[in-house]
Amino acid sequence: MRVQDTPAGVMQPATLAEPAEQENIEALDLPISIPPLLVTASGLYLWNASVPLPAVASKLALDDSGPTDQLDIVFPLTSERLCLDIDGRYPQMTASGTITRLLSQQTHWIAKLKPGPNPNQYLGSIWYKDGNVAAFPYTNVEILVTTSIFPSLRKAVAIFTGGGAAKRVRGYQYESPYFHPVQFEFDCTADAKPVFAIQTHAHPNRPASLPNETLTLQKVYQRAGFDVTTSPSPSIVPLAGAGANGKWSDQEMHDAMQVYWSKFANKAQWALWTFFAAQHEQGSSLGGIMFDDIGPNHRQGTAIFTNSFITVPPAGDPNPAAWINRMVFWTAAHEMGHAFNLAHSWQKAMGVPWIPGLANEPEARSFMNYPYSVTGGQTAFFSNFQFRFSDQELLFLRHAPARYVQMGNAAWFDHHGFEQARVLPEPTFKLEARVNRAEPRFDFLEPITLDLKLTNTSSQPQLIDDKILEELEHMTVIIKKDGKEARSFHPYANRCWEEKKRVLNPGQATYQSLFISAGRNGWDISEPGRYTVQLCIHLEAEDIVSPPLQLRISPPRSYDEKYLAQDLLTDEVGRILSFDGSRVLGSGLDTLNTLVEQLPDSRAALHAKVALASPLVRDGKSLDMSRLPDGQLVSARDAQATLLVQRADFGAGARLFKEALLARPQLAAETLSHFDYHYYVDRFSDALEEQGRQDEAADAQSTLLHTLQQRKVIQPVLESIRLRERDLRGGN
């Protein structure tokens, strides 16, 4: 009997030790006779609403427990994971969890656990929170575990309390003895001497308690908590890649990684390229390096050099060959550790540690320490080295927010805001957000409206909701200003249409606009700087994610702009711009009139003119609630509300529309978006037609046609404008 190589460390016969074999046993659910006390509970659990809480948590007063929190109701697209680390190999007596809402809002928590008074009960205080902390006020967690030799019967229930919030109870289904997946690929040059495994007793200088086994690099990381797979197709990297000197620079290795690593991608992924070569250009003093601090996605590649000091044993060593094997193996595990974002043992407190107060571990017997730097040198190190990471490192690998550990990852949402999205390898649709200008640069105060385009990229006609790009409840829009947290855009209104389907043929697209400057979150895009915008449409079978759109807001050009911003970037103005005008938001309307007066040629004034003009060209109604008693919410009838008809001021409205839409049409189409420019000119044309001014309406359509023609809008749209103009001119 020996401990299986998982952090959970289920005691099983040695013949069942390999994970693949364990999976077979799990799949069959065979009634193998294993003493239940040896079955461990550590591993990954996933939230499953069908986990029967009462059966597991029979001691809970469930009627007293909030079944969930409010955000789970508002945002039903929630997934949740629980990492339980209480037994097995190197247990950290820790639980951690990640709650993902709306595919982008994540909350991460970590709690230190101790056994509770009841069997399989663990209690702990939550000492670390990250992400959307406001959505997770809890300070304590109680975890009840159901263990079983059958994985399908393993369950956990977590009860979150404290922080002034109602109790939150979650049931989780056991998923895996590992906390994260990772794939390794080992490639090498012909002149390298790679070592992937060692016999732990091969060298006589070792701890007396060290088990005698064949230890692989995969096992090292399995024991740290990773479900390791290995790429089946290692490559021999030609020496030519190292240039004329035959020694590798970081850039040359990065180039080789892109060519020879079968998993290479410029994105965060649980995958790592390990490269064995003879020598780095720095010479034999460099035994290995995590070279990948190049480009946007770091920590994807690491290298070990076998013609370096790590293959030079000390004089008089009793088994030089075993010493070399062990040192190359140790170096490989060490460099791979850097790819998991582990620092050297003596650097833990340097820079910005992931948790404050991390202590350096200069004497640690860890893969991340230098053997020759501890007291007594490498002999002392290996005499007491159990081929493992320190507890502090295991805590990081198993429980830190994944973005800190995952290879290629970076600051939240910089490159991968929708990493949890259900994106198919060959998506059915392509979603684009565009700004239709040479450079995605906007003036300060200029409202931002995107042109959205959804194209059927499949070979089959697809049935879509007629308003698919307007139903924002099925769309997530993320806005991230550089250096700040990502924000989810919430429009002022969600519209509800009668469900109506239409066919989108292969290659055909549907279009819509989206005003994203302001919403219920406030003005998401207002300050000067760089922003990233990304959209995701949630369809029944897949999520369609747009490429990130980078925007830049220019700084104010004058004191007037800065001063005006204080009044302009308000909720009232945001609503007026979003709804194309208002008859009641007086303060906001005053601000827009001031804008038109003070900055008449600005792009922002052009938007203001459209918003001011729209309610002026037609009669409209407003609800007069001025007799509503203070502090009471009553029905309009009880408040004696009346509908007031507000008469149009067509002349004033038409003047504003002409200035905004027809005076500088190219500028208008650029700043309003193609879709909205078309829409506003149509509205103006409708109003002119209603006034019997067909010729002017036709002229407006003519300007629209020439403007969009020059901006290379698709023919069917241009044709529809031609028809409208012809109709207005009496069919001529």
Place this chain on the structure above:
Amino acid sequence: MQTLHLELQEGFDDDRVVARLNGVQFLSLDHVTTRMQTGFAAAGTTQAADGKAVLEVSLPASGQQASTEINLIQTLWAGVNVGPGKAIQFRISQAPFGYV
């Protein structure tokens, strides 16, 4: 004549570094920064007559300076580290340093 290898290791962050052996400047580098994944920043080499010598390293921007006496009767490697408060520390070795 013996060779001294000077290796700038931990703790450098966009620093200007000047090194002298027996008062003779042999290294002057700008923008020295430690690569955290190896603990190595930069290196230089000089030679001096056999015997005792004084190695002096300074960080002019912070006004820090430190020196150590070495017995240069064979090739030596001097590791220089910058600790808290920009304190300069030496590690003298008769064998090359290794980095991983």
